[in-house]
Amino acid sequence: MARLALLRRSSSGREGSSTEDLVQWVRQQGGRVLPAVHLQRQNARGDLGLVATEAVQSGESLIALPPHIPLSLPIDEPALAALAQRVPEKLWAMKLGLKLLAERAKKHSFWWPYIHKLPERFRMPVFFSGDEIQQLQYPPIIHQVKKRCEFLLQFAAEDIPNIIRDRGNDKHPFGGQQVDASALGWAMAAVSSRAFCVKQSGESDCPSLLPLVDMCNHSFTPTARLVQHHTSSAQLLPFLEVVAQQDLERGDALVLDYGPLSNDILLLDYGFVIPNNPHDRVELRFELQLLEAACFAAGLHAPSSFTEPAPWQHALLVQLKLQGPDASQMVTLGGKDQVDCRLLAAVRLLYAEDGSKIRSIGVEMLQSWDAPTALLGLANECKVLRTLVGLCMLATAPFPTSISEDQDLLNQDEISENIRLATEFRTNKKQLLINTISSLQLRLQSLTMQELVSAPR
Numbered sequence: 001m002a003r004l005a006l007l008r009r010s011s012s013g014r015e016g017s018s019t020e021d022l023v024q025w026v027r028q029q030g031g032r033v034l035p036a037v038h039l040q041r042q043n044a045r046g047d048l049g050l051v052a053t054e055a056v057q058s059g060e061s062l063i064a065l066p067p068h069i070p071l072s073l074p075i076d077e078p079a080l081a082a083l084a085q086r087v088p089e090k091l092w093a094m095k096l097g098l099k100l101l102a103e104r105a106k107k108h109s110f111w112w113p114y115i116h117k118l119p120e121r122f123r124m125p126v127f128f129s130g131d132e133i134q135q136l137q138y139p140p141i142i143h144q145v146k147k148r149c150e151f152l153l154q155f156a157a158e159d160i161p162n163i164i165r166d167r168g169n170d171k172h173p174f175g176g177q178q179v180d181a182s183a184l185g186w187a188m189a190a191v192s193s194r195a196f197c198v199k200q201s202g203e204s205d206c207p208s209l210l211p212l213v214d215m216c217n218h219s220f221t222p223t224a225r226l227v228q229h230h231t232s233s234a235q236l237l238p239f240l241e242v243v244a245q246q247d248l249e250r251g252d253a254l255v256l257d258y259g260p261l262s263n264d265i266l267l268l269d270y271g272f273v274i275p276n277n278p279h280d281r282v283e284l285r286f287e288l289q290l291l292e293a294a295c296f297a298a299g300l301h302a303p304s305s306f307t308e309p310a311p312w313q314h315a316l317l318v319q320l321k322l323q324g325p326d327a328s329q330m331v332t333l334g335g336k337d338q339v340d341c342r343l344l345a346a347v348r349l350l351y352a353e354d355g356s357k358i359r360s361i362g363v364e365m366l367q368s369w370d371a372p373t374a375l376l377g378l379a380n381e382c383k384v385l386r387t388l389v390g391l392c393m394l395a396t397a398p399f400p401t402s403i404s405e406d407q408d409l410l411n412q413d414e415i416s417e418n419i420r421l422a423t424e425f426r427t428n429k430k431q432l433l434i435n436t437i438s439s440l441q442l443r444l445q446s447l448t449m450q451e452l453v454s455a456p457r
């Protein structure tokens with residue numbers, strides 16, 4: 001796969017300028033920034049973040065933006081709008097990214113003080129080399145990264161030249177400047193890692209870049225929150241506000257919760273991962289052959305239903321949308337519930353001898369761990385748990401390195417940032433599977449105890 005060259009920008013960028021410029025610009029534009037709020041460099045890489053330099057009380061307004069400051073859709077220029085229409089809906093960040101690129105190309109863009117403060121490089125895996133992408137070791141994410149790279153390369157090589165040819169050079173969407181796959185990748189990464197969903201006047205949600213607010217880093221235990229006020233554009237303040245979520249001490253970071261995001265999304269869209277992320281999962285495609293292999297891995301004999309489900313079992317798998325024309329076969333391992341509820345129900349029903357009990361308890365209940373006793377009997381539930389453990393073991397197979405090998409690599413100072421990120425990503429996935437195996441085994445132990453207690457003497 002072709003590597004996207006790192007973007008070179010003509011301006012001096014964020015490294016050459018004061019962190020106060022952006023705060024001053026927001027104030028000049030009618031925004032409010034509490035004097036205690038400061039933009040600071042976080043590390044040698046030049047990453048920025050907001051901190052409180054004095055104590056702040058919970059509920060205090062930290063930043064307030066008027067409605068004209070956010071950079072958001074729609075796109076007014078026809079050539080750019082036509083280009084944005086060619087972007088698939090799920091790559092929404094690219095649509096706003098096109099507008100960001102067009103503004104960056106303008107000599108006197110209103111948003112220049114903001115654009116100039118954006119990072120020059122991003123750490124998302126679309127900027128990795130082919131080998132670094134392979135180091136992620138997790139097929140679903142490798143697939144997504146390759147698709148994004150292909151899109152960027154194709155959009156730069158075909159869609160942009162086609163629009164310029166159709167519309168003429170005088171209506172060039174980027175003011176005559178050449179935009180290659182690397183520049184597109186920069187814009188998509190800038191938007192995906194910084195845009196917030198904001199309600200527009202028509203009440204529809206719209207991704208928007210919020211200058212200064214987007215200098216808040218992420219935490220699942222945030223110290224601040226974003227509040228949107230309903231205001232007409234005639235009213236100046238406040239439109240969007242960052243409010244202290246708790247009392248802040250001098251030196252506390254202003255961190256927002258970006259949402260319940262998995263490490264897949266954090267890596268692809270933000271270029272970082274969170275260890276023990278409660279929203280992370282491992283994805284699998286539901287296939288009976290895989291479940292059969294999981295039985296064997298768990299040392300169980302797979303009943304014939306695993307190769308040929310009875311008609312009533314097939315009907316229930318269709319109802320769970322794991323088989324049939326409307327099937328969506330992606331299921332997950334990990335998280336609070338340990339496994340996808342549809343997967344739990346499927347394994348339970350495949351081990352059941354007849355459908356009468358399931359009909360009485362209902363397919364909803366079959367998907368839940370909440371029943372006080374084993375739903376279809378202790379023997380059934382033990383086999384279900386062992387099969388799910390076997391499935392987790394199989395899910396570790398695509399990872400060629402062990403967690404301890406990953407740790408050894410992470411302990412080396414000289415590894416590149418990309419390899420470090422890829423290794424952190426894959427080791428977290430493996431840890432998630434190990435945690436899931438432990439939780440399932442704990443359930444199994446407690447069931448075995450119940451079985452012993454209830455067994456006739």
Ligand SMILES: C[S@@+](CC[C@H](N)C(=O)[O-])C[C@H]1O[C@@H](n2cnc3c(N)ncnc32)[C@H](O)[C@@H]1O
Nearest residue numbers: 047048049193194214215216217218270271272
């Ligand atoms: C909305 S921006 C926040 C400001 C950013 N630090 C900057 O220098 O412009 C989001 C980016 O900040 C970084 N970031 C935010 N929260 C982070 C976290 N908890 N751990 C690591 N990086 C984080 C990531 O690079 C992410 O793409």
